Amino acid sequence: MPKLKEFSRKKEDKGLRPVASAEVINKALSICHTQIRKTVKTFDVELDPGLQPMTTDPEAIEQVLINLLINAAQAADKEDSVIRLRVSRGDSWKNRLVMEVTDNGCGMDERTASRIFDPFFTTKEEGCGTGLGLYISKNLVESAGGSISLESESGRGTTFRVIFPDMESRDPENKNKEDIGVEP
Secondary structure, rough: OHHHHHHOOOOOOOOEEEEHHHHHHHHHHHHHHHHHHHOOOOOEEEOOOOOOOEEEEEHHHHHHHHHHHHHHHHOOOOOOOOOEEEEEEOHHHHOOOOEEEEEOOOOHHHHHHOOOOOOOOOOOEEEOOOOOOOHHHHHHHHOOOOOOEEEEEEEOOEEEEEOOOOOOOOOEEEEEEEEHHHOO
C-alpha cells in the first residue's frame, strides 16, 4: 500500500512552517460551517484565547479538522444534534495544539472503532464515501509529529482528539524528527 501512503502525504513544498494556529482553525471553520449548520442543531466552538504561533503543518490541521467536523455532521442522527469543537493550548511542545471534536451522533461499536483508520473502511452507504478520510487524516497528523485518537459509544456519540506538536519548540536534544516518530 505504499502508493496510498504517498497519496496521503503533503507535497514537499509545504509541510512544517510557522503558523498562527487560531487563524488555521478559523479558516477550516469558515470552509465547513455552512454544511454543518445545515444538518446540526447546535454547533459550539471553544477556541482557547491563549493559542500561540507554532511551527507545524497548517494544511494538515485544516484538512483534518474539516474532515472530522464533516464526519461529525454526517453522523448527526438526532433532532437535538450537537457538535462541539474545543481547541486548546497544551502544556508542552509535544501537545502545543489540542483539538477535540465531539458529537452526540450514532457513535461506533468497538469493532467499528478499531477499524476506523483503515484505508477504504467506511460505514457510509455505497457511493457516499471512500473510506479514506480518516486514514488520510491519521497519516497527516502523524507526518506532522502528532497523534489522533477516539472514544465512541454506539448510539451516544464520538470524540476525536488530535494533538499537534510545535516542532520549533522541541528540546534541542530532540530536534531529530525520528525522536518523535516522524519519518525524515
